[in-house]
Amino acid sequence: xAHADVIVRTEFEEAVSVMRxxxxxxxxxxxxxxxxxxxxxxxxxxxxxxxxxxxxxAGDAQHIAAEFVSRLNFDRAPLAxxxxxxxxxxxxxIGNDYGYVHVFERQIRGLGKAxxxxxxxxxxxxxxxxxxxxxxxxxxxxxxxxxxxxxxxxMDNLCDHILKVPSTKTPLIQQVHITAAHSICGLxxxxxxxxxxxxx
Numbered sequence: 001x002a003h004a005d006v007i008v009r010t011e012f013e014e015a016v017s018v019m020r021x022x023x024x025x026x027x028x029x030x031x032x033x034x035x036x037x038x039x040x041x042x043x044x045x046x047x048x049x050x051x052x053x054x055x056x057x058a059g060d061a062q063h064i065a066a067e068f069v070s071r072l073n074f075d076r077a078p079l080a081x082x083x084x085x086x087x088x089x090x091x092x093x094i095g096n097d098y099g100y101v102h103v104f105e106r107q108i109r110g111l112g113k114a115x116x117x118x119x120x121x122x123x124x125x126x127x128x129x130x131x132x133x134x135x136x137x138x139x140x141x142x143x144x145x146x147x148x149x150x151x152x153x154x155m156d157n158l159c160d161h162i163l164k165v166p167s168t169k170t171p172l173i174q175q176v177h178i179t180a181a182h183s184i185c186g187l188x189x190x191x192x193x194x195x196x197x198x199x200x
Contacts, residue, residue, distance in 0.1 A: 011171075018165065018172045019179065028163060032180055035145055035161045036187035042117045042143065043192060048080035050112060050142075052104040052133055053121030056174050057147075058085040060121055064181040072185045076193040082111070084133075104133035114141030122146070123173040125153025134158035147180070149173040 022028055039049055049068060051061035061083045068081025084107045085091070094103045108118060118137040122130045125148040135158060137144050146159035150166050165176040 014169075015172055015175055018167045018176060021166045022176050022180075025166065028166075028180075031161055031163055032183050033187065035163070036184045036191065038143055038145070038161060039117050039184065039188050040191040042115060043079055043188065045115055047113070047115040047117070048082055049117045049119060050082045050084055050108070051119045051121065052084040052107075052130065053147075054127050054129070056170070057121035057123060057127075057177070058083075060147075060174065060178055060181065061085050061119070063178065064119070064185065067182075067185050068188075072182065072189055074189070074193075074196045076189055079188065079192070084108070084111075101128045101132060104129050105136045108133050108136040108140065108142070112137060112140050112142050117143045117145060119145045119147065120155065120159070121148075121177060122153075122155060123149050123170045123177075125149065125151060125155035131155065131158065147177045 042049065049065075051065050052058070053061045062085055065081035065083035068079040070078065084104050087107075090107060091103050094106050098106065112118065118133065120130045120134050120137075125146070131154050134144050134146070134155065138158065144159045144161075146155045146162040148155050148162065148164055149170075150164055150168050156162060163177075163180055165173040167173050167176070
């Protein structure tokens with residue numbers, strides 16, 4: 001049991017270390033702010049934010065989209081967030097007819113429009129269906145945002161804004177992704193609806 005305790009403490013210490021490194025990364029923080037401003041402008045213009053990822057990143061896509069549509073920190077009108085990971089009929093039809101690599105790309109082409117924002121989540125930065133979706137988004141005039149890890153990947157050149165977590169461990173990258181997404185959503189809802197604690 002003592003060995004298990006050490007494993008747990010080590011995992012928490014690693015998570016805290018990565019979180020601290022990220023918080024102290026001025027470029028990462030400024031990119032979070034830039035992404036929030038981009039999303040705010042898009043939403044104010046009547047556009048939407050789309051999210052996609054695989055596995056745990058699919059869960060993150062749904063999590064973040066739900067907080068835009070529902071709420072994060074306070075009651076307010078819904079914001080247009082859409083997870084491309086939830087429509088099982090679309091996902092299975094596209095996967096069956098065209099291949100799994102196209103499940104997000106075809107949704108981007110069918111549902112997206114210039115002025116929208118697409119948030120692509122891939123801890124490795126190498127997911128083929130995410131890369132194809134990013135290419136489709138750029139071709140359509142959709143702003144591209146990437147959430148990934150420290151490794152260099154093709155995502156780097158396909159994103160207008162990118163958040164690279166200073167780690168190559170998937171669980172740690174995912175923990176930072178959801179924290180960064182909470183920060184972005186919080187900044188966006190304050191920018192659009194004001195800070196309820198300041199009376200603005």
